Amino acid sequence: MARILLVGGGRGLQNLIRERTPNLRTIVLARTSAIGLVPDLEVNDFVGLLPESASTEEWVQTARAIQTLWPYERVTALAEIDQDKAAAIAADQNMEYHAPDLVRVVNDKHEMRQRLAKVSLTRVDSELPRDEHEAVESARRLGYPVVIKPNGGRGSAGVRIVESDSAVIDAFRYASEIGTDSGAEKACLISSPPMIEQFVNGREFSVEAFSHEGNHVIAAVTEKFIDQASKVEIGHVVPARISGLEHEQITEFVDAILTALGIRFGATHTEVMLSEHGPELIETHLRKAGDEILELVRDATGWTIDEATVDQAATGRFIHPGWDEAVARTGGHYTGAAAIWFAQAEKTGRIDRIQGLDELLSQTEVREAKALVAKGTLVGAARSSLDRVARVRVVAQDSDTAVAIASGYMETLSFVYQEDS
Template identity: 30%
Template sequence: MTAPGPTDDRPRLLMVMPYRQFVRKARAEGFWVGAIWDPRLESPEYLDDVRALADLFVSVDFQDPELLRRTLREVAREHRATVIYHIGREETMVTAHEVAEELHAELNPAAAIRFLADKHAMRDLLARRGISPVSFEATPTRREVPEAVERIGYPAVVKPTALAGSRGVFLWQDARDRTAWTALVDQYGYDGPFLVEEYLRGPEYSVETLSRDGRHQVVGITEKLLGPPPLFVEVGHVHPAPLPQDRRRAVEELTTEFLTACGYRFGPAHTEVIWTARGPRVVESQARLGGDRIPRLVELATGLDIERAIFAALADRPAEPVEPTATAIVRFFTFPPGRVGEIHGLERAARLGHVDELSLRLRPGDTVPEVRDSKSRHGHVIVLGSSPKEAQARCAEVLAAIEVVIDDRPVRADGRAEALGTPV
């Protein structure tokens, strides 16, 4: 413990793995904020920032669920926490909300968080309610996956139910893919459980929502830009998604029906939906904000700081519905593996007036890692335009301007090898 007991009358918010901006924005809305973190999950420098911002900072091993439960109970009681909240990574969400429920300091029933955090529980719920029907099977270990794929039929999507951030998601297109899939899950050291689902064909979207008292406000719909199979790593997002009104309404209605069925009552949700030939189908959902800089896209396009809006709603100051006035795009860099020689065009691209953020994680002399999930991408750019067409053109301009020489071969950030003029 790094602070004495409570000495003021601010509402007392105890958060599990709150990011820096969450602590800052919660305090700006008038909350005392306690932060509980596993020091292995972020750098010491990052956690020093969280410690400096928070009223209380406590370290604990998240891999020990009973220790986390005990720590939450002790800290909450000692510091008179009125709310225990977790909108970080999914792995410890259910544990945190179970303790919150036990201490009558919850914002959501633990069961609602379980439906959103557990892909199998979500599919079972949807099947029972007749919402967004999708063929699926659950398997406890990798050994049962090949037979489940055969029963679902090729192609089938195999998801590790206990991993997040697109890690280990794989499209089995025929029996020969078993070797590649086995190598992928070996890289994560993961043996199960898995979910095997029918392959849903169509454009994919995420729906950003804020819920309060069980009412779900759709903040906006984001279009996903996906990489090629079998991994489908996300390479970009467009907010708001350019959708016809009838399709937009159907996606919104499915999302709010789904969240209501889960019993979700408060906070952000990031729900992924594919528009199929049979209409929209829920892919999965999380009881948190979207990653991949989506909150920043929302703010650029609408003016709404969706992160601060969470804590404003908790302070009984809910945000009003917002309409977009621009289009914001994030594109991630995915260069081929190899050794980096020179990098060109980065500074010039950063000076463009429509570039909001630009980050490249590669330096001369680095070895470029293979992109196999969202954590292994090589950087990103965010651009803003007055319309989807203008934003897309500006994004293409930036991608074409950045060039990385890899193994003596110039490769642009738009994925083309300059010497040959062909995709890599």
């Protein structure tokens, strides 16, 4: 009977891999803070937990010990946290997974940009200042406006666009603070210093792709909606409202990025800015998109990337979604549209309830209407996507209609705070 080592969490994906491959046995090795991301502990042959301070070598040695007692043939990480550990374990045991160097580079935004610059796939310069004084000097060299963010951040955490020396100092301190918020469900994967890079003006998109043996299937281009105050994403729609030519520009650019980085398999989520000079990379990730974007992709294309992910991890096999690749590159493969919208807290306080969600669930176009915080949770100004308080996901015939419905329904919700009730 086949057995796989699952490194880190993965919630629904860990259950899905067992559902899709019934004869597969699973072992989990995770950090202690990720235990809540491991569902149904008892169905695994073994679950091991390592302290937050454990070194990569300790993970590798533990995986070797597990191999002697519960032999496994494959290894994977079904969540972004601890992909570096999975990569080190796979390399040590000569198993297929992302190369350790690839995981390291993708999680280091500054180094990734430097590597892509060498093959002319980014025009954006970036620096890693060590303190506020160096940050000001970097900003002056790069030219205002600049973007300051944690080098290993995620979910828009700690991102600020600044246009003056004084603003650089504030943003550097903010990014430094957010950069220490690391862990399984934190703002950063690892503790990260601030990075500073040139600002690119344009429209923001993400590209959801899936790779197999170095070939990249582009599933969708997602249009993103950003709150200008917090820089946190407040909505997405698939397909993006762009021309076929722009769709092809973006997808071919991302294909080149994935190839240049050496990505050979698995789901990727790549964020790009479409500027007057063409597409420009923001960042890429060796994981599926968050924010229910893959649900939007499924509703708009019929392809469930989560199933492809676990099938490939469990067996090494891949079933193509069946569309013509040339048609898909220009956006001709979509069968409908889907959008999601998020709410941020209106003020600082403890949420008592969110009124209107149950009523939305009765609407035929609504696929999900959900509170993202429990009663009594202290909420306030959003600093990352983890701070949003509710979401609504819908389907429609076209993207304009989907955006209008999703954002409109969000406006119907009301938020009651405990101090007001």
